[in-house]
Amino acid sequence: MNLIDVYIHEVTRRLPEKSREDIGLELKSSIEDMLPEGHSEKDIKQVLDQLGNPATLASNYSDRPMHLIGPKYFDLYISFLKMIVPIAAVIALISVAATQFLAFERGDTVLNVALDIFVLSIWRIIEVFIQVFFWLTVMFAIVERVDGIKDNQPRTMSLNKWTSDDLKNIVYIPKKRAISKRYIFVSLLWTAIWATFYFFASHLVGVYEKTDEGLTFIMPSLNQDVLNSFSSLVVIVIGAEIALALYQLFKGQWTKKVAMLNVLREVIGSIVLIIVIIHPNLFNPDFLTYLADNFTISSEDVRKFIIMAVMLFPIFSIWNCVDGFRKANSR
Template sequence: MDLIKLYIQEVTRRLPDKTRNDIALELESTIYDMLPEDYSEDDVKRVLETLGNPAVLASQYNEKPMHLIGPKYYEAYTTLLKLCLPIAAICSFIAIVAVKVFSPVDEGAVLETMLVIMGEGIWNVINVIIHTFFWITAVFVIAERADGVKKHSPLSSNFRPWTPEDLKQSIYVPKYKMIKSFELSCGLAWTAMWGTTYFYANHLIGIYENGDNGLRMVTTAFNQEVLLSFWPLIVLLIGLEIALTINKLIKKQWTYKLSTFFTIHQVASLVILVIILTHANLFTPEFLNQMGEIFTTSPTRIENSIIWGTITIFVIFAVWGMIDVYKRAAIKSDLNRL
């Protein structure tokens, strides 16, 4: 009797007050029905083991879920987290960098500025990730408890119960043809890095010396006024890269149209790069003279080496990238490959 009462108590204490008495009577009746007429303590233990853990049994009686997010919403919840967290983190870091780019900076204090950007950027990313995680979780927790449907089977990606018809919306994508989330994150991060470097070049790129106050820039490499004169082209290029990333996110696999978009982006990037690099006053005379002294050659040869070396490297990577995406687009997405 003691074991039975204790078991019923452990079950009912986890239930609302208004239902405890009724469920206690029902559970007591169930237990005695499962016992033989002349039962022993071992018989009681066997029946209680059959009924299982009191917490699990209580959850079956309880109308409210005893978990934050159950199997019904779990897949949709994790999918949304994987999609939103990287985007929120990258956007928050870009926002911090953008603010610092247009803030006044002491001449040559590039190292201190970069440390501040990294410190504030990392802290802001962590803060945004925590807030994004909290609010997405809160929305799904409310949905879990506000949902009047008691079925607990997982929902499909369209937030409806799964049916065989959902398979018609699925496409088998070979691994090499697939665009991974890592590629999207790296693409956005690269856009943020080179865009920041371009608009901040006079504080980032140049000749450094290690002085009493640490590493400081003594000669800037680029004429910032010349770089800023091309800002419409740079904004256009950044817009193309963001549009390309959005298309990758939607398509999730390389297609011929997406590969053509990628090729247009690469060609446009090359044209803009050549226009900027071949501008007469792009490099500062002080930078070219000092580099000529370091490498014991003329400033003109230094300038030509930088220009054509950069263009050559870009062309090699651009051609390799275009060949690769077209090869990936050529792979057939059919079920025969399963």
């Protein structure tokens, strides 16, 4: 076969069988029209080089794209991937922690539980990423093939081609006011951590002793029944933190409204913290006695010292509120 026939074959073999013959004849006629009279092999190569890669030319004849996700939806695809993966990862971490602590056995060591959570969390995050990546890729690949639009111009969030009018819908966010997805991820992760310790305090918060098997939990520091009595208030705090994080993700920047909601979240959290910490039966008496014996002070002094230490959190909350308004007013 000569170069022209080979080239046509390389193009048509990538096309549906029913259209190969017609496109082959059309392409051969086009090539012959481009060649000069008395053409040489060098002339043929120049024409074929001008036509380009057979796979690229075949994609121009084909009704379906010859790529999984093309330039039309690729930027949109990456944006969704970056938005969904962090949220799914946090949900996965919460589910792992909850599952492990529900299966927590009294005789187990906190080190073993922590290692189990760490290993399972890594595996679960990888699994979540693979699932999100797979299904999002499948979804965009299907959209790419059924939208019926021939051009490859990149699409915006509205699924339309970009125009200068789209700039009117873009809010310029100064760097100092921007809320990064990393910040949202850490916020949600912190909520998952403290909520886990709160609802499983009788297994996690207390006195540990070093044994041959590692650190062994011997005494809880808090009364789980008292903690559970405030569970409805704590759930409100958890809901407020999750709602604020999602709203910050949606806004993408610090505004006065976001700062005000941040203040409301901190006020609710601080009030609930104070209500819980001043409960007279919150601390395990054996725990207070254990610390009092070790530091040669009274149990009441130990209780007051712990309460004073915990009261540093409202101070941090005040700083967080001020910092939110500072960022909201940044230029």
